[in-house]
Amino acid sequence: MTSDPNATSTGDSNSLLLDFCAQVPEELSASVEEILARPAVGHEDILAELDEYTSQIDAASRQRADLDVHLAEMILRTCRTLLEDDWGTLDSTQQSLVRLACVYYLDSDDADGDLESPFGFEDDALILNLVLDFIGRTELRVRA
16 A cells, blocks of 8 residues: 555644644634634635636725735735645645635635725735745745
């Protein structure tokens, strides 16, 4: 029997996810834990949701000129890179964290309402950057 070098045992995976959650700022932890408790969404489904959410952001930016569309676009590009280019090289825990960052971004009613505040995407960038640090892809970090 051969082992998958990208596989992580359930115990290791849970431990790594707990380590990650310990790094999340307290004001964001409830949202992160709620997303982690949801059934896993496939990365192809997340890609489709990213397209839909981009349309929502575009529409909202026509109503609110103060939305940080540039930051939203940087988060989107990074999520796409992780889901399209890196997904197959990530172990299951890393995939869970990437899924978390992307779903957090897609949740417009997170800690800072994405479409209601000029700072709405800053918490999304923070979560994404934590994930990038945790999976060793710091070169993809976005500015918040």
